[in-house]
Amino acid sequence: MALATQSPANSASYSASLLDAAKANRRAYCIRNPLGLCEIAHAKSYVVGDMKGWTFFVDSWPKGKRFRAGDVLVFKYLPTAHNVVKVNHLGYRTCTVPRGSYITRTGNDHIRLVKGNNYFICNLPGHCVNAMRIAVYAS
Structure with a gap:
């Protein structure tokens, strides 16, 4: 996630950063740092x-x-047919859901990646074992 610091004095630069983010299919977020300056984070x-x-x-x-x-x-899917479960590495390898795992069922689930390994499965019977799972590394 790229960060660029912006102050109210250079709001034209802030607007340009938002436009560049849109062109790159990335969303831009303004995150206030301890000095009150806006740090722009770009997420795809x-x-x-x-x-x-x-x-x-x-x-x-x-x-x-x-x-x-x-x-x-x-994650886009028919909500009556699947779900998305954020699991740990063991849950991914064994197609099991550890206690406390995050489960979504909307059919249009938006999940932000954390730094490092991110694992997701569908835990409905037979789905994960038929490769309905992904492992994603985020730098």
Whole structure:
């Protein structure tokens, strides 16, 4: 996630940063630092599985993509057919849901990546074992 410090005095630069973010398919966020200056963070959104969405055999989708902490994964699916569960490495490897895991079921779930490894599965019977899971590393 790239950061650029902005003050009220250079608001034209702030607007240009927002425009550049839009052109790069990244969202820009103003985060106030302790000095009251605006730090602009750019985050890109990715639709998991691209046109197919969150479905079976999606496990290879992250290959070749570069993710950053703060980027957003968008999981699109039929909510009566699937879900998304953020799990740890063991949950990913074994297709199990550890206690306290974050579960979403809207069919249009937006999940922000944290720095390091991020693991997601569908925990409905037979789904994860049929490659409905992804592992994403965010730098």
